[in-house]
Amino acid sequence: MSSAFRNLLEDPLAGVRSAALRMLAERDAAYSLPAAFYNDERLFQLDLQEIFEKEWLFAGMTCEIPTKGSYFTLDVGDNPVVVVRGQDGAIHAFHNVCRHRGSRLCTRGSGKVAKLVCPYHQWTYELDGRLLFAGNDMGPDFDLHAFGLKPVHVRTAGGYIFVCLGERAPAVDEFLQALDRYLAPHHMDQVKVAAESSIIEEANWKLVIENNRECYHCSGSHPELLNSLMEFDDTDDPKATPAYRDMVARRQRQWDACDLPYELARFGKRNRMTRTPLLDGTVSMTMDGKPACGRRLGIAPGVDAGVLRILHLPNSWNHFMADHAVVFRVLPLGPQRTQVTTKWLVHKDAVEGVDYEVETLRKVWDATNDQDRRLAEENQRGVNSRAYEPGPYSPTFEFGVVEFVAWYAERMQANLDEHGGTLR
Ligand code: 3BY
């Protein structure tokens, strides 16, 4: 952008950057963060700038935009984004902002269009972002080519769509290749969203993710989930018992026989994926552990696929079973306000009322989400007290939380350094 258009207002976060770096440098990695990271408006703005506007984010699934012109929108902080399938079938992502006077272009959560038409003065864009039409009143020198939509980095793999609003997107190829490989048996080109929920949690997004990264709270809070979920992350879990390891080894022999990837794969601290068994006698995260859907997600009849668990920091966790999958997206709305969107996927030809009932499909994670919402909100209220001080994480139960917070601290430090925010 030309310097003539620079915003000459002072950077309100200038002092906050060095304060954040100092607090992160001085923190005890085995303890939760200082309260400000969970409730301060300025540190929230920093999270938006340095994490959500620079890192890869899970946006949605390719099955949500199956045909050309289908799109969905999401907000990354103050940045409206539109993800759309182009004429040639390729998926594009743009800042959902008109290049005329900045109106939001697509105002609905999802839809299907022939072109992207601004609701304000009807500037019209091709699905690949080119400005096609701006009326006849923009003057003789008006250059359509100079006013295309601003692109957002977008990558797809295994049915997932990730976006990155940063100028330069972090390397992600290895993770995407693995995602393709782990999800290939689930035939992700043949899924649909059968149900969706979006809840608001009155808690900082990091409290929402921290809560998800441990099962210390599971026995006290998640009776429905524990009908099928085992409380171990994987065989590396410090709490894994010999009986659990034996069970895993037996299942892994079966998974080997039918080419279902299961090894624990890690991509830095940002991504992990692994297939783990569900509780003996259960095959799905339902109240009775039985399948919620009669049509399977690509898995051969009779094969117990366990659950493929996929983590993508900062904003997604996922569970793939033989009959259905549940994908989660977290978006920050405010220092103490977070949106958690859950989508239940089934085979695209599965018929509601015949192959599955939405209530059966949703029940466990609707209950679990609501329980987790309460936990995060109570956590937030306590953190806001003057009595709060960072507390110790359990090394055997909360190693996943330690890892998330370490990832967060590392990315903040690296991205702030890039910004010139180094400690002086
Ligand atoms: O979603 C997970 O990965 C589980 C559910 C509850 C806690 N967490 C480890």
Ligand code: FES
């Ligand atoms: Fe979009 Fe005017 S702001 S056409």
Ligand code: FE
């Ligand atoms: Fe939970």
